[in-house]
Amino acid sequence: MARLPAKGQGNKLDESALWEYALRSLAARAHSVAELRRKLRRRAVSHRAADNIITKLEGYGYVDDRRYAETFAAARLDNQGFGKIRILRDLRKKGVPRAVAEQAVSRVFEDIDEAELADAFLKRKYRKVSLAALLTEPRNLASAYRRLRYGGFAPGVAIEALKRYSGRAEELEGLEEEPGGKP
Numbered sequence: 001m002a003r004l005p006a007k008g009q010g011n012k013l014d015e016s017a018l019w020e021y022a023l024r025s026l027a028a029r030a031h032s033v034a035e036l037r038r039k040l041r042r043r044a045v046s047h048r049a050a051d052n053i054i055t056k057l058e059g060y061g062y063v064d065d066r067r068y069a070e071t072f073a074a075a076r077l078d079n080q081g082f083g084k085i086r087i088l089r090d091l092r093k094k095g096v097p098r099a100v101a102e103q104a105v106s107r108v109f110e111d112i113d114e115a116e117l118a119d120a121f122l123k124r125k126y127r128k129v130s131l132a133a134l135l136t137e138p139r140n141l142a143s144a145y146r147r148l149r150y151g152g153f154a155p156g157v158a159i160e161a162l163k164r165y166s167g168r169a170e171e172l173e174g175l176e177e178e179p180g181g182k183p
Contacts, residue, residue, distance in 0.1 A: 012045040015052060022053050023062075032068050033058070034095020069096045069104035077108055081121045084109055086152020118153045118161035125151075135166035145172050 013021055022040055025031060031039070033054060040050035057063045069091055076087045084105050091101035125147060126134060135141045141162065148158035159172050 013043045013049075014045055015049045018044050018049055018053050019056070022057060026057070026062055030068050030071065031063065032091075032094045032096050033063050033065050036063055038095070065096050065100050066104065068094075069101050070107060072096075073101075073104050073108040077112070077117075081117060081124065081151075083114060083117065083121075083148075083152030083154070083157065085154060086150070089152070114153065114157050115160050118148055118151075118157050119164065121148065121151050121153070122161055122165075131165040135162065135168075138168065138171075141166055141168055141172065 018040055021043060022036065025036065025039060036057070037050060037054050040053055041047050044050040044053075054063065072091060072094070073087045076082045076090065082090075087105050087108075088101055091104070092098065096104075122131060122144065126144070131144075135144060144162060145158055148161060149155065153161070155173075159170070162172065163170070
């Protein structure tokens with residue numbers, strides 16, 4: 001069994017030590033191929049060694065972006081109640097290819113009504129206040145809209161959810177998105 005150098009020593013790992021490091025990393029939590037590749041390349045003697053380990057892990061089925069993306073998307077939906085856009089953005093940050101991420105999110109959201117999800121998201125985020133009373137104030141309405149957008153809900157879905165609590169939600173339809181995808 002190869003011994004890993006102490007953290008911060010700057011020693012690079014050979015292929016056998018890198019294999020053990022990769023297995024321990026995967027045992028701690030799932031990684032996308034790109035995440036794991038970056039992690040291994042930082043510790044590897046060479047990029048080739050890291051790539052060889054990735055290839056070996058893929059061959060054994062230890063890393064698989066399709067399975068990772070679907071599991072990640074389902075967890076984000078179930079645990080945080082995020083919308084499609086947020087989950088796609090998070091998967092892209094993890095290095096999952098766009099097509100793989102979109103397929104996974106589509107499968108996970110197959111039977112989900114995003115309008116109901118947005119409503120549940122609002123109720124959860126504002127559980128201690130009356131939404132109808134809070135959203136009479138234009139700045140609170142805009143804040144709730146931004147919160148829904150950041151939570152991954154499309155503008156139309158966010159506005160529809162807000163219309164249930166405020167007659168002024170239609171005023172938000174003219175809002176332009178800022179560069180970078182944030183409302």
